[in-house]
Amino acid sequence: MTELADEQLMLSYGQGDVQAFSQLYTRHKNSLYRYFLRQCATPQVAEELYQEVWNKLIKARSQYQASAKFTTWLYRIAHNELIDHYRRTGTQSKWLDDDNQYLETADFADHNSQSAAEKLEQDQQAAQLKVCLAQLPREQKEAFLLKHEAGFTLKEIAELAVETTENIKSRIRYAQAKLKQCIKYKLETSNER
Numbered sequence: 001m002t003e004l005a006d007e008q009l010m011l012s013y014g015q016g017d018v019q020a021f022s023q024l025y026t027r028h029k030n031s032l033y034r035y036f037l038r039q040c041a042t043p044q045v046a047e048e049l050y051q052e053v054w055n056k057l058i059k060a061r062s063q064y065q066a067s068a069k070f071t072t073w074l075y076r077i078a079h080n081e082l083i084d085h086y087r088r089t090g091t092q093s094k095w096l097d098d099d100n101q102y103l104e105t106a107d108f109a110d111h112n113s114q115s116a117a118e119k120l121e122q123d124q125q126a127a128q129l130k131v132c133l134a135q136l137p138r139e140q141k142e143a144f145l146l147k148h149e150a151g152f153t154l155k156e157i158a159e160l161a162v163e164t165t166e167n168i169k170s171r172i173r174y175a176q177a178k179l180k181q182c183i184k185y186k187l188e189t190s191n192e193r
Contacts, residue, residue: 006070014061021061025054028074031150035078038133038145040085049085053078068159075150076160079142086138125183132182140175143168 004012004020006027012020032053036046056077064073133141139161146152146160154172158165 007066010061010064010070010073011066014064021058024070028071032074032078034149035075035145036082038149039082039138039141045085049078049081052081056081069156071150071152072156072159075146075152079160082142128183128186129179132179132186135182136175136178140171140178143171144175144179147172 004023006024009017009020009024013024033046033050036049037043040046040049053074057074060077133144136144143157143161146157147154152160154165154168157163158168161168
């Protein structure tokens with residue numbers, strides 16, 4: 001059986017096919033939740049925003065038009081919900097530090113068939129990456145996560161953020177440079193201890 005494209009599933013859901021929604025939800029629930037989790041102060045806030053996006057999708061089902069990729073449309077809703085959250089609370093994205101355990105390190109690495117030493121090293125690297133991601137400006141972090149976490153192209157991220165492709169490319173480049181610098185610094189300071 002051929003898998004239906006997301007856009008076709010959403011159109012079917014708009015016509016009342018609840019199974020189509022179930023397939024869409026199953027396909028996108030993990031990446032959408034991680035998108036919020038890595039940008040929010042707490043898992044509770046991430047969960048609230050995540051649920052609100054699905055609620056908005058349900059409400060908009062009959063108006064959906066397949067004029068863009070479904071994922072672009074979905075993450076556009078998510079992006080807007082995140083911006084609205086920042087405006088309501090008057091905060092920028094606070095994130096995790098070394099003491100918080102909100103994200104599973106499995107989100108960053110596959111731990112199957114590794115020695116205890118390798119797992120420990122990967123756990124340390126994941127913790128360092130979380131801290132470094134927290135230090136990025138919101139726009140850079142979002143562009144970086146959309147590219148590397150959700151697999152969006154530069155053009156798709158630009159459409160989502162209503163920016164030029166060049167601006168998105170710059171944000172990702174700056175984010176990668178800052179992450180490399182931060183991780184290098186963290187490694188150097190941890191080796192000095």
